[in-house]
Amino acid sequence: MRARLIEGVHAVGQQVLAIYARDFAVATKDDKSPLTEADMASHHALVALLEAEAPGVPILSEESGDIPYETRRGWQRYWLIDPLDGTKEFIKKNGEFTLNVALIEEGVPVFGIVHAPVLETTWTGQQGQGAWKQEGNGPSHPITVRKLPDPARQPWHVVGSRSHGSAAFEAFCAALPHHERMTLGSSLKLCLVAEGKADLYPRLTPTCEWDTAAAHAVVTAAGGEVLNAHTLTPLRCNQQDSLLNPFFIVCGQRDERWRNALRASPI
Numbered sequence: 001m002r003a004r005l006i007e008g009v010h011a012v013g014q015q016v017l018a019i020y021a022r023d024f025a026v027a028t029k030d031d032k033s034p035l036t037e038a039d040m041a042s043h044h045a046l047v048a049l050l051e052a053e054a055p056g057v058p059i060l061s062e063e064s065g066d067i068p069y070e071t072r073r074g075w076q077r078y079w080l081i082d083p084l085d086g087t088k089e090f091i092k093k094n095g096e097f098t099l100n101v102a103l104i105e106e107g108v109p110v111f112g113i114v115h116a117p118v119l120e121t122t123w124t125g126q127q128g129q130g131a132w133k134q135e136g137n138g139p140s141h142p143i144t145v146r147k148l149p150d151p152a153r154q155p156w157h158v159v160g161s162r163s164h165g166s167a168a169f170e171a172f173c174a175a176l177p178h179h180e181r182m183t184l185g186s187s188l189k190l191c192l193v194a195e196g197k198a199d200l201y202p203r204l205t206p207t208c209e210w211d212t213a214a215a216h217a218v219v220t221a222a223g224g225e226v227l228n229a230h231t232l233t234p235l236r237c238n239q240q241d242s243l244l245n246p247f248f249i250v251c252g253q254r255d256e257r258w259r260n261a262l263r264a265s266p267i
């Protein structure tokens with residue numbers, strides 16, 4: 001089923017690209033975030049794909065996120081999707097947006113596909129089996145997180161949001177040893193940690209569970225972790241009424257030096 005799902009997500013990515021290439025309307029949601037026809041087209045196409053491939057498994061999408069907790073709390077297993085993560089980047093036309101499909105079991109993202117149509121790149125992760133990166137229609141290559149380098153010899157790589165910076169992120173970086181920063185839209189940031197191009201992604205501004213679940217599965221399958229920034233315990237999905245994530249940090253490796261930097265930041 002994994003190969004068919006990836007193929008299906010690629011096809012939905014092509015539909016999204018067709019909208020990206022022409023003029024499209026931008027609406028504003030109740031929470032003031034932008035919505036394009038691409039978000040909805042991707043939502044409908046991904047739901048149809050999952051219903052065909054895995055009938056009977058419930059689906060929670062950013063564009064159908066109003067399913068009450070009383071209903072969701074009984075789900076042992078469900079699909080969690082963000083049809084278009086990085087809508088602001090989509091509108092800016094910088095290519096840094098993704099389609100995200102995650103399978104959650106008992107609150108844990110156990111399988112994820114993150115597809116960036118403009119970058120023609122797909123990251124996949126499956127618990128216990130590994131994580132892979134595919135460029136275009138080429139072969140998939142296994143990916144893993146990297147060990148933190150000695151910052152005296154090689155800077156750590158820290159990735160942050162292009163559109164949602166914060167004073168806490170600045171304070172965290174200021175307290176880190178020698179490092180280089182880069183900014184990027186969407187769930188691509190977690191994928192960079194998964195493939196060992198970034199060491200840390202501290203997310204100290206709000207996100208929702210659908211923003212992170214698919215890439216969370218990729219990072220953990222690649223040997224990394226997605227940790228609550230306060231408790232340093234792994235993030236879990238569908239544990240409460242709210243679908244907001246706590247602030248978190250994505251790492252390839254735990255280390256006292258970045259934990260100290262986290263303690264120094266006003267979160």
Ligand SMILES: Nc1ncnc2c1ncn2[C@@H]1O[C@H](COP(=O)(O)O)[C@@H](OP(=O)(O)O)[C@H]1O
Pocket residue numbers: 033062082084085086087088160161162163164184185186187206207208211244
């Ligand atoms: N105040 C807020 N509350 C909840 N989620 C927020 C938020 N501000 C930004 N986000 C989430 O952050 C995502 C973008 O992150 P980034 O800036 O790193 O690309 C958005 O995804 P969408 O583009 O799918 O709406 C949105 O879900």
Ligand SMILES: [Mg+2]
Pocket residue numbers: 062082084085086210211
């Ligand atoms: Mg999103």
